[in-house]
Amino acid sequence: MSILDEHDxxxxxxxxxRERVATFLAENDPGRGPxxxxxxxxxxxxxxxxxxxxGFAAPAWPRSCYGMExxxxxxxxxxxxxxxxxxxxxxxxxxxVVGPTLIKHGTDEQRQKYLRPGLSGExxxxxxxxxxxxxxDLPSLRTxxxxxxxxxxxxxxxxxxxxxxxxxxxxxxxxxxxxxxxxDGISYLLIPLDSPGVDVRPLRDMTGxxxxxxxxxxxxxxxxxxxxxxxxxxxxxxxxxxxxxxxTAGVAQSMKYRxxxxxxxxxxxxxxxxxxxxxxxQLARAEIDFQLIRLNNMRVLSQxxxxxxxxxxxxxxxxxxxxxxxxxxxxxxxxLGPASMLxxxxxxxxxxxxxxxxxxxxxxxxxxxxxxxxxxxxIAEQVLGLPR
Amino acid sequence: MTNDESxxxxxxxxxxxxxxxxxxxxxxxxxxxxxxxxxxxxxxxxGEPVRSRTTLLAEAGLNVVLVPxxxxxxxxLLDATVVLEQAGRSLLPDPxxxxxxxxxxxxLPRAQHLEIAESILSGQVDVxxxxxxxxxxSTASVEARIRxxxxxxxxxxxxxxxxxxxxxxxxMIFEADGRGVQLGELxxxxxxxxxxxxxxxxxxxxxxxxxxxxxxxRARQRTAIxxxxxxxxxxxEVLEQTLQYVRERRQFGREIGSYQAVKHSLADMYASxxxxxASVQMAAITAAARMPGSERDSEIASRWVAEAAMxxxxxxxxxxxxxxxxxxxxxxxxxxxxxxxxxxxxxSAGDGTALSLRTDSLEATV
Numbered sequence: 001m002s003i004l005d006e007h008d009x010x011x012x013x014x015x016x017x018r019e020r021v022a023t024f025l026a027e028n029d030p031g032r033g034p035x036x037x038x039x040x041x042x043x044x045x046x047x048x049x050x051x052x053x054x055g056f057a058a059p060a061w062p063r064s065c066y067g068m069e070x071x072x073x074x075x076x077x078x079x080x081x082x083x084x085x086x087x088x089x090x091x092x093x094x095x096x097v098v099g100p101t102l103i104k105h106g107t108d109e110q111r112q113k114y115l116r117p118g119l120s121g122e123x124x125x126x127x128x129x130x131x132x133x134x135x136x137d138l139p140s141l142r143t144x145x146x147x148x149x150x151x152x153x154x155x156x157x158x159x160x161x162x163x164x165x166x167x168x169x170x171x172x173x174x175x176x177x178x179x180x181x182x183x184d185g186i187s188y189l190l191i192p193l194d195s196p197g198v199d200v201r202p203l204r205d206m207t208g209x210x211x212x213x214x215x216x217x218x219x220x221x222x223x224x225x226x227x228x229x230x231x232x233x234x235x236x237x238x239x240x241x242x243x244x245x246x247x248t249a250g251v252a253q254s255m256k257y258r259x260x261x262x263x264x265x266x267x268x269x270x271x272x273x274x275x276x277x278x279x280x281x282q283l284a285r286a287e288i289d290f291q292l293i294r295l296n297n298m299r300v301l302s303q304x305x306x307x308x309x310x311x312x313x314x315x316x317x318x319x320x321x322x323x324x325x326x327x328x329x330x331x332x333x334x335x336l337g338p339a340s341m342l343x344x345x346x347x348x349x350x351x352x353x354x355x356x357x358x359x360x361x362x363x364x365x366x367x368x369x370x371x372x373x374x375x376x377x378x379i380a381e382q383v384l385g386l387p388r
Numbered sequence: 389m390t391n392d393e394s395x396x397x398x399x400x401x402x403x404x405x406x407x408x409x410x411x412x413x414x415x416x417x418x419x420x421x422x423x424x425x426x427x428x429x430x431x432x433x434x435g436e437p438v439r440s441r442t443t444l445l446a447e448a449g450l451n452v453v454l455v456p457x458x459x460x461x462x463x464x465l466l467d468a469t470v471v472l473e474q475a476g477r478s479l480l481p482d483p484x485x486x487x488x489x490x491x492x493x494x495x496l497p498r499a500q501h502l503e504i505a506e507s508i509l510s511g512q513v514d515v516x517x518x519x520x521x522x523x524x525x526s527t528a529s530v531e532a533r534i535r536x537x538x539x540x541x542x543x544x545x546x547x548x549x550x551x552x553x554x555x556x557x558x559x560m561i562f563e564a565d566g567r568g569v570q571l572g573e574l575x576x577x578x579x580x581x582x583x584x585x586x587x588x589x590x591x592x593x594x595x596x597x598x599x600x601x602x603x604x605x606r607a608r609q610r611t612a613i614x615x616x617x618x619x620x621x622x623x624x625e626v627l628e629q630t631l632q633y634v635r636e637r638r639q640f641g642r643e644i645g646s647y648q649a650v651k652h653s654l655a656d657m658y659a660s661x662x663x664x665x666a667s668v669q670m671a672a673i674t675a676a677a678r679m680p681g682s683e684r685d686s687e688i689a690s691r692w693v694a695e696a697a698m699x700x701x702x703x704x705x706x707x708x709x710x711x712x713x714x715x716x717x718x719x720x721x722x723x724x725x726x727x728x729x730x731x732x733x734x735x736s737a738g739d740g741t742a743l744s745l746r747t748d749s750l751e752a753t754v
Binding site for chain 1: 433573574575576577578579639640647649650702705706709710712713714715716719720723727728731
């Protein structure tokens with residue numbers, strides 16, 4: 001069943017598109033993939049390249065930019081079909097953030113140079129915005145880019161950069177104006193990470209892994225041609241997205257969480273915990289929470305498919321989801337009982353420790369990409385109009 | 389209000405004596421000077437073996453806090469909880485709760501025949517103990533699977549056997565490489581306190597102290613209360629670290645501690661820590677005085693503290709932002725410790741919840 005059935009927006013052409021996607025996915029299944037990190041990365045790159053070569057990458061991007069230029073309904077179908085199967089994740093997801101900025105605000109030369117290799121995984125992109133002194137208050141960032149001939153000379157530090165260790169290029173926000181001018185003194189700059197003066201250091205996170213890095217810039221020379229948009233206009237163009245990607249991708253998100261909630265339910269059954277009334281209450285709560293997220297996604301999508309804007313109610317999505325996934329993993333710890341004490345790599349771990357790992361990892365859900373407090377402030381001030 | 393609740397107000401004194409406060413401060417200084425917390429943060433998960441502090445504890449007399457004078461310090465259980473808080477603050481690897489309760493048993497007159505008692509009490513040897521699990525054992529030949537904290541390189545370990553029928557209970561000490569004893573690796577979420585799973589099949593104890601049913605129950609109860617106290621310490625520590633952080637961290641031109649949401653969160657954390665402390669202290673007082681309702685007080689403390697400790701650590705991580713998620717900040721170690729203890733402490737409270745794992749090689753039923 002598709003989310004579109006409930007919108008009564010199905011058309012023959014949309015359904016035949018669905019068949020095309022389903023067939024493509026059925027005919028192209030790279031399987032479970034190798035275990036070794038280098039081999040796995042290559043496996044992910046191979047899949048990303050295949051999507052581009054076969055014309056199944058970037059559903060919302062213009063065809064002139066190697067995307068599929070799908071209608072909104074078709075984008076929903078695309079996400080639904082992809083969410084039904086398991087395929088290698090993109091090796092450099094940053095391209096989906098920098099890509100739209102390049103499409104809307106970049107030069108032809110920049111689009112030529114960066115879009116296709118980024119989509120195909122030949123170039124891996126990472127996002128470098130946060131700094132030690134500028135997290136929630138990003139406009140206060142201090143990494144400075146000083147003009148010197150045809151280059152900028154960059155000095156400073158970025159932190160919490162996901163996947164920087166594997167990355168080839170960084171898209172970043174740097175200060176080109178005065179500190180006092182805050183977001184009006186920020187430029188958008190593309191930096192190759194093999195430049196002299198760039199020092200990428202992995203950070204150990206509380207799960208024990210190194211999912212992110214810090215980067216030090218010591219007199220790094222970056223061509224002015226690598227700036228996207230005008231000088232000091234970086235803040236405005238950094239938040240570009242294509243069409244209504246968040247709304248249409250919400251479908252995939254709903255399906256992903258449907259699967260996770262069901263898997264937790266199954267786990268409770270397997271461990272004989274689903275007869276415990278307290279666990280049952282919490283499982284019911286989890287199901288309700290998931291449905292509310294799904295229904296809210298659908299409401300937002302309705303508005304967008306009808307030709308409108310997502311509207312204020314779309315701002316609650318991320319807050320609800322991040323708090324939900326934390327709670328869900330806390331419930332998982334309850335359900336696991338004594339097995340929640342086991343480190344994921346212990347041989348007695350249940351389901352290879354995925355829930356313990358998930359519990360630890362989701363402690364960051366309400367921190368990264370906008371803390372819960374900032375999100376509540378945004379709702380309070382921008383949606384509800386309350387005074388700052 | 390039940391009878392025992394109405395009488396409690398007059399009988400229960402929460403005031404901590406000067407000596408107790410001094411003892412706790414001393415313990416805290418000792419742990420700080422020895423870099424216990426620093427070692428836990430830097431060492432945990434590094435692959436380096438966790439260094440035991442048994443000698444340090446014995447030199448400071450912290451292992452014999454509960455033992456009557458002249459052999460020990462002669463403190464009440466309430467005083468011991470305050471010392472355990474300091475151990476929890478610094479993530480002391482050694483299971484001080486078990487160490488203290490073990491020392492109490494070993495200094496009973498009837499334990500005087502044990503040659504090993506003196507070496508244990510002086511800190512020369514480590515004998516880690518599982519005093520919480522209820523294995524089904526007969527004192528003659530033991531069959532059980534237990535989970536023992538394993539810091540340093542102990543050559544022996546101990547467990548409590550329940551009284552059964554006309555048979556007494558006992559504290560039993562086993563050789564780690566003795567007949568019928570098998571040590572298994574166990575990787576737990578809390579890297580600051582390594583554990584082993586020990587399987588006993590027809591094992592015979594190397595030494596034994598007979599205990600009545602009541603004495604076994606009391607040893608378990610006291611251990612659970614002290615373990616809960618350790619968690620209170622951890623929660624107090626993360627609160628203190630967070631208070632410091634939100635005063636130093638500035639965003640949007642202000643200390644983040646000046647924002648209302650942050651203040652409210654910290655106020656809640658404070659309330660949680662104090663309530664947890666109250667529940668543990670109450671449990672310690674009523675357990676020591678063998679008041680009616682002390683079992684209930686222990687259960688309240690055990691259950692409430694473990695949940696409160698997890699919530700506090702989680703809130704502390706959140707309020708530290710990205711830094712909270714970094715390994716080196718160390719807050720997650722308190723979360724991991726709370727996670728691990730939650731299971732043991734809740735299970736030992738004796739509500740009949742089965743503590744069973746559906747795996748081939750790990751099984752312990754309470």
